[in-house]
Amino acid sequence: EVQLVESGGGLVQPGRSLRLSCTASRFISGFTFDDYTLSWVRQAPGKGLEWVGFLRYEAYSETAGYAASVKGRFTISRDDSKSIVYLQMNSLKTEDTGVYYCTRGLTALDPWGQGTLVTVSS
Amino acid sequence: QSALTQPASVSGSPGQSVTISCTGTTSDVGGYNYVSWYQQHPGEAPKLMIYEVTDRPSGVPDRFSGSRSGNTASLTISGLQAEDEADYYCSSYTISSNVLFGGGTKLTVL
Numbered sequence: 177e178v179q180l181v182e183s184g185g186g187l188v189q190p191g192r193s194l195r196l197s198c199t200a201s202r203f204i205s206g207f208t209f210d211d212y213t214l215s216w217v218r219q220a221p222g223k224g225l226e227w228v229g230f231l232r233y234e235a236y237s238e239t240a241g242y243a244a245s246v247k248g249r250f251t252i253s254r255d256d257s258k259s260i261v262y263l264q265m266n267s268l269k270t271e272d273t274g275v276y277y278c279t280r281g282l283t284a285l286d287p288w289g290q291g292t293l294v295t296v297s298s
Numbered sequence: 299q300s301a302l303t304q305p306a307s308v309s310g311s312p313g314q315s316v317t318i319s320c321t322g323t324t325s326d327v328g329g330y331n332y333v334s335w336y337q338q339h340p341g342e343a344p345k346l347m348i349y350e351v352t353d354r355p356s357g358v359p360d361r362f363s364g365s366r367s368g369n370t371a372s373l374t375i376s377g378l379q380a381e382d383e384a385d386y387y388c389s390s391y392t393i394s395s396n397v398l399f400g401g402g403t404k405l406t407v408l
Binding site for chain 2: 215217224225226227230241242243244277282283284285286287288289290291
């Protein structure tokens with residue numbers, strides 16, 4: 177079974193940066209990390225899910241897409257040799273507070289990691 | 299883009315059926331066969347229940363089914379069980395090459 181594990185969350189002041197990581201188990205049940213699109217989804221406390229962005233696998237030349245709320249501030253990248261996808265978050269705002277999930281796919285998100293909490297506060 | 303529209307809450311008794319709607323536009327729900335549904339229990343990560351409007355991933359009970367009519371997709375849960383009590387979210391791929399989620403629906407099993 178594929179597993180995704182996020183890390184890097186924590187408390188950060190508004191305007192600062194934070195980088196989240198998502199590590200995937202690899203070569204399990206036929207899953208090869210670098211064959212898949214990976215996405216980030218976040219959830220503010222007590223609120224619904226919000227799609228953050230995606231990064232397609234290398235055959236599409238690393239195509240990325242972002243929600244309007246984070247475009248220009250957040251960047252998704254990956255290191256296929258380590259089976260890690262990153263979410264670089266710059267110019268953080270209080271409204272970026274929430275649990276950030278890493279997940280495989282774009283139109284059908286499965287599986288999901290357990291999430292990592294990011295709190296943006298002074 | 300605004301979130302897809304879902305009812306805030308629905309409820310049903312064990313054994314009954316409930317349907318959760320998800321309304322969008324021709325630029326998302328009505329325009330692409332990429333509607334998905336997710337179940338989320340408190341404190342847990344979401345779980346994919348339906349993808350591409352009607353398909354069920356392996357391991358999801360056939361009590362869960364998806365459909366669409368025009369710009370509105372629906373998730374129907376038949377033979378309600380206590381463990382179905384959770385939040386449910388729809389999502390759709392959009393004309394802007396991104397993904398929109400619905401606001402979520404809290405299902406209460408009476």
